[in-house]
Amino acid sequence: MNNIQKITYAGFACVLLSLGSCKVPSVVSKEENKTVPSAYANVSQDSTNTAKLQWKAYFTDRYLENLIDTALKNNQELNITLQEIEIARSEVRARKGEYxxxxxxxxxxxxxxxxxxxxxxxxxxxxxxxxxxxxxxxxxxxxxxxxxxxxxDIWNKLHNAKKSALSHYLATVEGRNFVVTNLIAEIANSYYELLALDNQLAIVKQNIEIQNNALGIVRLQKEAARVTELAVRRFEAQVLNTKSLQFNIQQQITETENKINFLVGRFPQTIDRDRSAFENLTPAKVQAGIPSQLLENRPDIKQAEMELMAAKLDIKVAKARFYPxxxxxxxxxxxxxxxxxxxxxxxxxxxxxxxxxxAPLINRNAIKASYISANAKQIQAAFNYERTLVNAYVEVANQLAKMNNMEQSYTLKAEQVKKLNESITISNDLFRSARADYMEVLLTQRDALESKFELIETKKQQMNAFVDVYKALGGGWN
Structure with a gap:
């Protein structure tokens, strides 16, 4: 036997030994649970789903539409996400070229x-x-x-690596859709908050006028010796307190406008809006569909699903490294x-x-570590998918309940405001005729102002629920 034959046989012996030593370490994987309840609490099992509506059909305020349109073009975070999609697409090309x-x-x-x-x-x-x-x-x-x-590519290592890169790419696309959904919701909520602040400012100015009139009455009463200087000072203090409120609200308006401008991707400027539209805002009826539709409509769920698919493929890639x-x-x-x-x-x-x-023969620790790490990441991805699914269901359930509760609360608050407005007139009349003291007038005016603020806050929460349930159902990105 010559030297060449000896080397050849030795090479084959090494290969056979290597193949015999390709035992893959045992690991425990996890399958994701996609089970969701059949329906939301107190909601019919109608499959009609508001999430299928495009955002322009859901939000009908033309000023809000213009803001969202501009944000979808100029928002920096969204544009950063688009570049992440390009990076992921290039990774798919690179993986495809390897095989x-x-x-x-x-x-x-x-x-x-x-x-x-x-x-x-x-x-x-x-x-x-x-x-x-x-x-x-x-x-x-x-x-x-x-x-x-x-x-x-005997063991499909390179093909699976390409499929994993493709799943990561699709996950970045869904991530971009999730950013769009959140961006639309954040702008809409900020817009309704701005309208609410405008109305609070208007109410403060109205109350300042009412309180000034009451202060004038008290001063006349003092001149007639029917009240003391204490009453005058208390009314003056209330007027000053209410006047200070308008500057706090103006600061909040400035910050909210600037927040919207930031989301739109521009420097601070006045936000165009119809300030009188807030009182007439009425949330449209929302069709929640069935919970299983979340798997199709929610971008974050689909993103978690794509990441899970990629993690499963990464295990196959890591496993193939044990083989020749x-x-x-x-x-x-x-x-x-x-x-x-x-x-x-x-x-x-x-x-x-x-x-x-x-084939790897001796010192396969790096390959084992990579395989065990890939398996751990797959388990993480499975738990993340389940967490995302449960969170989506909880968000929808919360917002559906909030819409119902805020609607009933608003009805009661509106009735409370009506009664307190009437009580202001009554208390002033009684005060003029000396049948009520000045403290009753002060307390009535304060309660009326607080109730009006609470009514506006309840209306804002109604509109927030209207926005958030659309986001929770997975609307906006399509």
Missing amino acids: LPFVGFNAGAGVDKVGRYTNIGASEATTEIMPGKETPEPLQDYKFGLSASWEI SLGISAGIGYQAFNAKYLLDTPESLIYSFAGDLV
Whole structure:
């Protein structure tokens, strides 16, 4: 048996030994639970779903529509997310290229000088190419040709890596949709908050006028010796307190406008709006559909699902690293020590073809660690999917209950405001006729102002629930 045969047999023995040692460590994976309740509490099982509505059909205020339109073009966070999609798309291209053959062109020229009294120099003292002449010194070298290499994807390692990258890409797309949904909701909520502040400011100004009138009455009563200076001072203090409220509200208006401008992606400016529209706002009826539709409509659920799919594929990629990989390389071209012989065929023709089978044999700790880590990430992704699904259901249930409760609360608050407005007139009349003291007038005015603020706050919460239930159902991105 010659040396070449010994080396060949030794190589095959190593491969067989490697194949025998490809035992994959045992791990415990987790399957995600996609089960959701059949219906929301106190909601019919009608499959009609408001989330299918485009946002322009859901929000009908033209000023709000303009703000959302502008934000979808200029919002910086959204545009950052779009670049993340491009990054993920490029990763898919890169993974796809890894399981295709690599072909390249190479060319080169060089010169080589060896010592004459070396073994190579001595053997080149004569040559059969040019009998009677020594090998040229220094020896030139010219070559060009094509080379190719290809890893045969026996275990689908490279294909699974590409599919994993594709799942990550689809997850970034869903992430962008989730950003759109949240952006629309945040602008709408801020817009309704701005309208509520406008109405609070208007009410404060109305109350300042009412309180000034009451202060005038008290001053007349003091001149008539029917009340003391204490009553005048208490009324004056109430007027000053109410006047200070308008500056607090104006500051909140400024901050809310600037928040909207930031979301829209521009520097501070006045937000166009119909300040009188708030009182007439009535949330439209919302169709919640059935909980299983969340899996289709919620971008964050679909994003978690795509990430979970990618994690499962990553386990397969990590597992395939335990097995041998087969590579093929080939090349063809021309090489000669003189440029004039470069294209002589077949004398200057060179070619090669080789295949190699490589498998991990000793010290596979890095591969094991990668495999165990991939499995742990898959378990994380499964729990994250379940958490996202439960959170989505809870959000919808909360907002549906909030819409119902705020509607009933608003009805009662409106009746309370009506009664207190009437009581202001009554208390003033009684005070003029000395049938009520000034404290009753002060307390009535304060209660009326607080109730009006609470009514506006309840209306705002109604509109917030109207916005948030649309977001919770997965509306806006489509």
